[in-house]
Amino acid sequence: MQGAAAGRWAVAACFFVNGFLVGSWAPQIPLVASRFGLSETAIGLLILVFGIGAVLAMPACGYLISRLGSRPVLRVASILCALSFAGLAIAAEVWQLAIALALFGMVLGAMDVSMNANAVAVERGLQRAIMSSSHGFWSLGGFAGAGIGGLLIEQVGYALHAGLVVGFCLALVLLALPFLIAEERAIGGHGAEGARRGLPRNPLVYLTGVIALFCMLPEGAVLDWAALYLKQEMGAGIAEASLAYTAFSGTMAIMRFAGDGLRNRLGAVKTLRYSGMIATLGMLGAGLAPTPLIATFAFAFAGLGIANMVPIIFSAAGNQPGLSPGAGMSVVTTIGYSGILVAPSLVGFVAERTGFSLIFIAFSGMLAVVLLMARLVRSADGIRVETAG
Known part of the structure; x- marks a missing residue:
């Protein structure tokens, strides 16, 4: 129970970081348009690339979780997620930005699936619901990322803002990751094997x-x-x-x-x-x-x-x-x-x-x-x- 209680706040921190990164991207969008001289249609296509990256990563992440559990996948995905935000500021050409957005979307999607799966493990450990408040931390992170991001960009510019976001999120996940809990592996042989062989049949x-x-x-x-x-x-x-x-x-x-x-x-x-x-x-x-x-x-x-x-x-x-x-x-x-x-x-x-x-x-x-x-x-x-x- 004590491990699950600590794991509850660790996964909440992951939800906050995920929301904070999404919220921090929002004030960067107008600057991306001006930096590269992009139209609304072009920006829409780039955002679509970001979303496609997230959706493509989700089934692969589910497979990895079925093999390894949510904790190791979440640990890797959250660190990569924090680091990938830097690519949005480093990109010097539109094609580089597209690659950076696709990678950012992929690790965000992987982190999304794995942190929700880990929240399920916490619910089982505590034997009570914590999913709604976990998503509340995501909303809080998005609100903070968007609000603080706009102010920071005005004061220090988009590049330093990205660096500060990476540093803050990386520090928070490194503090939280040791306390994440692992789900019980005895989930049921048929379910685990079915996940390995292909899509669920149910x-x-x-x-x-x-x-x-x-x-x-x-x-x-x-x-x-x-x-x-x-x-x-x-x-x-x-x-x-x-x-x-x-x-x-x-x-x-x-x-x-x-x-x-x-x-x-x-x-x-x-x-x-x-x-x-x-x-x-x-x-x-x-x-x-x-x-x-x-x-x-x-x-x-x-x-x-x-x-x-x-x-x-x-x-x-x-x-x-x-x-x-x-x-x-x-x-x-x-x-x-x-x-x-x-x-x-x-x-x-x-x-x-x-x-x-x-x-x-x-x-x-x-x-x-x-x-x-x-x-x-x-x-x-x-x-x-x-x-x-």
Whole structure:
């Protein structure tokens, strides 16, 4: 139990570092555009390269975790992840930047799968949920990386900012890595062998991936398009429009830190159902809102619901019967993140013809489907202790 308690904070540090690196990249993007004279389309393609790198690494990482366990994979991936951020500043040509982004995406994706798989191991060791608060640390890291990064770049420039990010993240992971715990290797011979031979055969893990996709697409849509929705279709100013995602991410971060307690009390299925109800109503309200203020409140309400949906689904993926945590996690994360790659351009294409209001209404329907499929995440309750009252 003591090892699992220390491992809980070690994996939380990994989630924070992963979020901090993603957040630190955000303020670098405008500078990349000016350094290389890139158009919005070119920047979009580079971001696509970053995402493709992450998605390609996820199945390979799941295979490695099934062979070696999450701890050694996370140790290597987190160190490489911290170091790879330097490549974004060192690149002197566009092709070098593309390679640096692909590598950065690959190690971020590997770290994502392995840290979620290790969080499942911690949940089993502690016999209670910690996945939601772990994702809360990711949100906190992203908030800190983006906020501090913008200030640092203004003061010291993009190159020194990258160096400071690498130094900070490397120091934090080196402090945390000795305390990571290893999952029990007796996961079940059939599951481990199946992971080695190829893709999992159990259709439930793929349905779980679809549920993750249906949760992650609305979350990504708010990030990419909420401000434009308020500005173009409701006439909000830039400052007012930016509050939509700020409110959404703020309520989501707060609820993620409260989510483990709710899940330990209610169970994964009930928590996902209640979360789905709130998320569906919030997203529907945002699509039907008559004013920017009401839409902002609706997005904030949706954030309360969406916050714990993905952590619950990831925990279910890591507790699939007869399947190693890494194998289940890699399938679900790959399906979820693959959709996010396609979604921004698809949403933009459709919104030009229908407007964003119908887009957010459609996403509320997608969240309602998750609500109806909530029983599929009951494997997430496999970590809970059976008590008699």
